[in-house]
Amino acid sequence: MSDTLSPIDTAKFVAAKRAVEFVEDGMKLGLGTGSTAFWMVRLLGEMVRNDGLKIVGVPTSTRTAELARQEGIKVISLDEAKWLDLTIDGADEFDAELNLIKGGGGALLQEKIVATASDQMIVISDVSKQVDTLGAFPLPVEVIPFGWQTTKALIEETLVSMDVLGQRTTLRMNGATPYVTDEGNHIIDLHVQRIGNARQLALILNQIPGVVENGLFIDICDVVVIGHGDGRVETHDINSGETTEGLVHFAENENIFSDMGD
Numbered sequence: 001m002s003d004t005l006s007p008i009d010t011a012k013f014v015a016a017k018r019a020v021e022f023v024e025d026g027m028k029l030g031l032g033t034g035s036t037a038f039w040m041v042r043l044l045g046e047m048v049r050n051d052g053l054k055i056v057g058v059p060t061s062t063r064t065a066e067l068a069r070q071e072g073i074k075v076i077s078l079d080e081a082k083w084l085d086l087t088i089d090g091a092d093e094f095d096a097e098l099n100l101i102k103g104g105g106g107a108l109l110q111e112k113i114v115a116t117a118s119d120q121m122i123v124i125s126d127v128s129k130q131v132d133t134l135g136a137f138p139l140p141v142e143v144i145p146f147g148w149q150t151t152k153a154l155i156e157e158t159l160v161s162m163d164v165l166g167q168r169t170t171l172r173m174n175g176a177t178p179y180v181t182d183e184g185n186h187i188i189d190l191h192v193q194r195i196g197n198a199r200q201l202a203l204i205l206n207q208i209p210g211v212v213e214n215g216l217f218i219d220i221c222d223v224v225v226i227g228h229g230d231g232r233v234e235t236h237d238i239n240s241g242e243t244t245e246g247l248v249h250f251a252e253n254e255n256i257f258s259d260m261g262d
């Protein structure tokens with residue numbers, strides 16, 4: 001469909017384009033992080049500049065904050081906003097109940113706080129992230145740096161005690177040094193293959209001392225917008241059970257493609 005974008009970027013772009021249709025004047029928005037959320041922030045920027053859309057945004061990472069400011073979106077803190085109308089964010093996996101794995105981009109902590117503080121969360125995704133059972137994507141767990149090796153060992157013990165298939169854990173690296181989140185923490189990725197009881201695992205992981213948060217988003221997402229490489233989008237609303245399908249049209253020469261940054 002697009003000469004400018006690869007099929008995967010087209011899928012991400014059309015998902016974002018459909019999702020921003022949910023945005024209304026005066027909304028307080030949670031702004032997600034990642035390559036799909038990138039398009040959402042760019043599109044919102046256009047709507048602010050060209051259509052006079054009045055919104056304020058609470059970013060979920062320093063990366064998104066920087067992009068939102070560049071786009072002319074007014075950025076405020078979550079404490080200033082207190083509560084949000086809508087959060088739009090990407091995901092690494094989602095299942096039929098719209099439970100998610102997030103944190104591939106390392107922003108799961110702010111993402112979970114922001115999404116939980118929103119009336120509605122919309123996930124924007126290409127179709128490759130749709131799974132029957134969560135767990136093929138390594139589950140990110142944010143831990144404080146103090147004693148992280150002990151925390152990692154405790155996480156592994158927990159996986160064994162829960163009989164989770166695949167119990168390998170790895171410290172996320174940034175080159176030769178551990179990856180550091182916006183909050184100064186580390187991330188341990190859990191290569192569990194398949195998470196039979198995501199709700200239980202999410203609760204138990206957060207009880208381990210040293211664990212700050214895990215990337216399982218249970219009962220947080222309301223709507224998923226799934227983009228395809230040919231421009232089709234599907235929308236599933238978990239609360240109403242409503243599913244819609246359509247085609248998102250866009251011009252190859254949209255200004256938004258002129259200086260793609262991500």
Ligand SMILES: O=C(CO)[C@H](O)[C@H](O)COP(=O)(O)O
Nearest residue numbers: 034035036090103104105107
């Ligand atoms: O959770 C996230 C960042 O922490 C992202 O939303 C997730 O990794 C999806 O990213 P992308 O849209 O680049 O595939």
